[in-house]
Every structure is written in C-alpha cells, then in structure tokens.
Amino acid sequence: MGILRCNMIVGLIYMAFASLQIPFPVIARMDFAFRALSIQDRIKAVGFILNGFNESIFLDTLAFPIYGMVISVTGLVLHVLVSRFGRKEPGDIENRAHSELSGIAPSGGHSISFFRLLRLAGCIALLGCSIATLILKPGEAASISRTSSRRALSICMCITYLYDTALAVASLSAQREHRVVAKNHLNFVLLVTAAVISYRDIAPLATFTSVPRDESEGWLLWMKVALLLVTAVIIPVVSPREYVPADSANPSSTSSPEQTASWISLVLFIWMDKVVAAAYRASHLSADVLPPLPDTNGAAYLKRISFKHLDPFSGAKSRHMFFGLLRVAARELPALLSGLFVHLCTNLLLPWVSTVCFGESWSSLTSVPPWMV
Numbered sequence: 132m133g134i135l136r137c138n139m140i141v142g143l144i145y146m147a148f149a150s151l152q153i154p155f156p157v158i159a160r161m162d163f164a165f166r167a168l169s170i171q172d173r174i175k176a177v178g179f180i181l182n183g184f185n186e187s188i189f190l191d192t193l194a195f196p197i198y199g200m201v202i203s204v205t206g207l208v209l210h211v212l213v214s215r216f217g218r219k220e221p222g223d224i225e226n227r228a229h230s231e232l233s234g235i236a237p238s239g240g241h242s243i244s245f246f247r248l249l250r251l252a253g254c255i256a257l258l259g260c261s262i263a264t265l266i267l268k269p270g271e272a273a274s275i276s277r278t279s280s281r282r283a284l285s286i287c288m289c290i291t292y293l294y295d296t297a298l299a300v301a302s303l304s305a306q307r308e309h310r311v312v313a314k315n316h317l318n319f320v321l322l323v324t325a326a327v328i329s330y331r332d333i334a335p336l337a338t339f340t341s342v343p344r345d346e347s348e349g350w351l352l353w354m355k356v357a358l359l360l361v362t363a364v365i366i367p368v369v370s371p372r373e374y375v376p377a378d379s380a381n382p383s384s385t386s387s388p389e390q391t392a393s394w395i396s397l398v399l400f401i402w403m404d405k406v407v408a409a410a411y412r413a414s415h416l417s418a419d420v421l422p423p424l425p426d427t428n429g430a431a432y433l434k435r436i437s438f439k440h441l442d443p444f445s446g447a448k449s450r451h452m453f454f455g456l457l458r459v460a461a462r463e464l465p466a467l468l469s470g471l472f473v474h475l476c477t478n479l480l481l482p483w484v485s486t487v488c489f490g491e492s493w494s495s496l497t498s499v500p501p502w503m504v
Contacts, residue, residue: 176453191280192327197287199323200294203316210312244303246383250317251299253362258292260355264348265289293322311375321363368395377426387425 166196265285301313325369332352335341345352374391376382410416426432438445441455
C-alpha cells in the first residue's frame with residue numbers, strides 16, 4: 132500500500148512538471164533514475180519532496196496577509212469594472228454627482244478625519260517596523276534557505292503594509308464612494324494580518340509550552356502587535372461611522388445617531404445614553420427630544436425597496452408573500468442566521484467545556500490552561 136501511494140505521488144509530481152512545460156526527455160531521465168532506486172530509497176525521496184512542500188513559504192502563515200492583499204486587489208478591480216461597465220439604474224448618475232460634492236467634514240466631522248489620519252499614521256509606522264525587521268540582522272536560523280525564506284516573507288509583509296498605507300490614503304478621498312470602498316478593503320487586510328500575528332505570536336503565550344514564532348524580532352514584534360491592535364481593532368470599533376444616506380439625491384437634513392455611532396456604541400446602545408439620562412431627570416419627554424428616525428426606516432424608502440417585491444401592481448412576481456419578504460430581508464437574514472448558529476454552537480459546547488475544565492482529562496487534551504477558555 133505504501134508503494135502504491137508512493138507511485139501515485141510521483142505521478143502527480145510528474146504531471147506538475149509537465150504542466151510547467153519541462154521537456155519530456157528531462158522527465159523521462161528523472162523517471163529512469165527514480166526507478167533505479169530501491170523501494171526504501173523511493174519512499175525516502177518522496178518524503179523529502181513532501182517535507183519540502185510542507186516547509187514552503189507559500190504555506191507559511193506569514194504569507195497569508197499577502198493572499199489577503201491579492202483578494203483585496205481582485206475585489207477592487209472587479210468593483211471598478213462593475214461600476215464602469217455594469218448596468219446602471221436611472222438615478223445612479225445624479226446620485227454619483229451628489230456624492231462627489233460631499234466632502235469629509237459634512238459627512239462625518241473632524242472626529243472621523245482624526246481617526247482616519249491616526250490610522251494612516253499607524254499604517255506608516257507598521258511599514259517602518261516591517262522595513263526595520265527586514266534591514267536588521269535576523270535571529271539565529273537553522274539554515275541559509277530558512278534565512279532566505281524568512282527574508283522573502285518579510286518582503287511580503289512590507290508589500291502588504293505598503294498596500295495598507297495606500298488604502299489609508301485613499302480613505303481620505305473627497306468622494307464618498309472611494310472612501311467607503313478603501314475603508315472596507317483596509318479593514319479586511321488589516322484584520323487578516325492581525326489574525327495571523329495573533330495566531331503566531333499571541334496565542335502561544337496562552338499555552339504551557341509554546342513560544343511566539345517571531346520572538347527573534349525582539350521589541351519590534353511587540354511594537355507591531357501594539358500597532359496592529361490599534362489600527363485593526365480599536366480604531367474601527369471606536370471610530371464614528373460615516374453617514375451614508377439611503378437616497379443620495381435626497382439626503383436627510385439631520386442624520387440619526389444610530390447611523391453615525393461607532394460599532395461599540397451601536398452594540399452597547401451608548402448612543403442612547405443621552406436620551407436615557409434626560410428621561411431619568413424628567414417626568415415626560417417630548418417627541419423633539421428623541422433622536423431622529425434613520426432614513427432607512429422612513430416610509431418612502433421602505434416602500435421603494437419592498438413594494439417591487441411584494442405588490443403585484445408595482446411589478447412584483449405573483450407568488451406567496453413569504454418569499455417576497457425573504458427577498459426584502461435578503462441582507463439581514465444571513466447575519467441573523469449566523470448569530471443563531473453561533474448561539475447554538477455555544478450552547479452545545481458549553482457543557483463539554485465545563486466538564487473538561489473541571490475534570491482530570493484537561494492536561495491530556497491540550498496544553499492551554501483551563502482559565503484561558
């Protein structure tokens with residue numbers, strides 16, 4: 132069985148060589164030399180090849196940020212192609228013209244601009260730390276090939292942080308569409324990078340035996356960890372959101388705090404603290420004290436987006452209203468279902484985690500202390 136698996140792997144390797152347009156005589160000579168070996172030597176040769184694949188820099192976790200950058204660049208190219216050559220609605224031209232006239236200050240104020248400039252400074256600092264890691268003498272390495280692989284990965288990280296800096300600059304654009312797209316792509320690439328660094332250098336600190344994989348970088352590593360924590364997590368969570376009107380041609384004169392509150396304020400309902408404090412001090416609140424209704428909940432907007440799927444006289448298909456409601460809530464349903472799925476998995480795993488934490492089998496299952504779960 133081992134010989135069959137060995138020959139199958141060798142066949143796949145030959146097919147890969149052929150796809151790279153390596154001349155057939157060269158492949159034939161390689162096959163002849165391989166068949167001249169004994170069975171044990173064949174298995175050792177295949178194991179050596181597979182071990183080389185496992186140690187490839189393309190499978191290293193430090194290469195994942197560059198993959199995230201490639202995905203982001205692909206998404207940007209597709210967005211440009213769709214926005215330029217895709218089918219446009221009748222009001223898109225007027226909406227885009229209105230969008231181009233709105234600057235940073237009217238749509239978010241100085242607080243949003245401050246956080247964006249702070250994020251740009253963080254990306255520049257990350258780029259500087261990555262360049263310093265590349266220039267400074269690396270730590271002890273097992274071999275020259277390992278050192279060269281580490282240098283290639285450091286160059287990839289420099290390219291990723293340079294791309295992040297370009298996106299941070301684009302997020303300061305005067306056009307709302309450019310700002311939103313650049314901000315979303317910057318969030319994605321920074322989150323991928325932060326997840327990789329957390330897996331390599333922060334998660335090992337929660338175990339008994341593991342050590343950070345990049346500890347040879349010294350203080351530069353923890354500088355990058357702190358900068359990534361600020362730029363990838365803290366700033367997106369605490370920064371106010373930009374008001375994006377539901378109808379760009381007819382924006383609301385007064386934006387709702389619910390639409391401009393930061394994510395942490397939105398989740399914890401901090402944006403309602405002023406109303407709650409005013410209601411605590413007064414016996415009755417008038418309607419003008421309450422925050423304005425978001426334009427996404429306005430009757431005109433809801434009619435425009437829902438009647439075309441619900442009302443047959445407005446162009447809806449003749450089908451049950453249940454499917455029309457599913458079509459109207461197509462954006463909200465995935466988030467709701469994901470939350471329910473996470474809640475279900477948590478309830479199912481909680482008894483098992485509690486049993487293992489307080490049982491005697493924890494140390495035999497994992498090297499993570501039970502108080503870290």
